[in-house]
Amino acid sequence: MWKWINSFAKPEKAHWLATVLIPWFAVVAIVSLIVGITWGLGFAPPDYQQGDSFRIIYIHVPSAILAMGAYVAMAVGALVGIVWQWRTAFMFMIAIAPVGAVMTFISLFTGSFWGKPMWGTWWIWDARLTSQLILLFLYLGVIALYSAFDDKQQAGKASGVMAMVGVINIPIIHYSVEWWNTLHQGATITKIGKPSIAPDMLWPLLICIVGFAAFIGWVTLIRMKNEIVIRDMHRPWVAKMFGVVTPQKLRRSDKILGGTAQTSEQREAK
């Protein structure tokens, strides 16, 4: 079992797994996003207080939940990378970081657009909104720190530590509405007991959450494949996969990517 899991530390195995998984994620994402969003925006009944404005929930809630989910996934990648020294774990970490950042941004953006007509304000510095904004900054920090290093293994370690430290923010976001007085309402579906939303409104929401999750997986795997190929450009398995690569071509790509990253990769290869 451990041996089997450990085999994914190898870039070629991880690349293969991503290739196998991508079509599944793609199909689930496309089908559930189409069904969920059409159902939610077109057919679910309006809310008794908010009327049709509540429909933004079908974008807002999935993006907010999965911004946190993606963060946890990124931190798990960082943990595996640092403790077990998997290169592929850091590649996963940096592949999911921008995707999670975009999700966080979408949740903040749609939240503002919901807040203006319903609450009467675009923004308020309450605990929920502020901690979600911090999540966005954490994502941007991880991405910025990773890009600051030329040696990508070093970059992975440094930004991995940052990613793990930031996990503390996740329970704070979730419980902010319970621990403190906030303008943001409490949890609707992620609470113990019955969700406080009518079933015909809940189903499209759940389908949208599945769709968003699959979409994040899909995009992340594509990004991870690219990252693996770029980092392993000089290894024989990549050359074999893309057919014959002449030494001249290799040298040209060397120039495009800049020399320093390659030397560290070559050092690793030895």
Add this chain to the structure above:
Amino acid sequence: MNPRRKQRLFAVSSIGVLLVLSIGFMLYALQDSIDVFYTPTEIMQGKQKTGQKPVLGQRLRIGGLVVPGSVSRDEATLAVSFDLMDTGPKVTVQFNGSLPDLFREGQGIVATGILEKENLIVAHEVLAKHDEEYMPPELAEQLKGIKHVKPEEAGY
């Protein structure tokens, strides 16, 4: 697990524990300042844990439910006054401006303003707080006896 991995895992988890502890203490210390509003009871009787009461002239936020029947409007201007309560005493809010769509009797409201008297706030911003329950109008009428009226028909 080999010793080096064990060592790294130990380092990572001890940093994690220290971090959780320090953030925990920090949030515990900041407990009262993180709340975005005072409840009417807290304004009159002080915060539950610390007993800290807001002083007159302080700029603050209040959050509570609009007491049914307490909303009174000025005929000529936008001026409006209403009472807010939670579980205890009421606090009156005076406001001159347009109210959010969700403003109605029994609704949760967060108002920002100056504490003029012990139980009077002159607000310059009124926000509506909605709860986490979502249901179709028919169901709401059945369950809660609330009839959904569009804001333009409600006469607010």
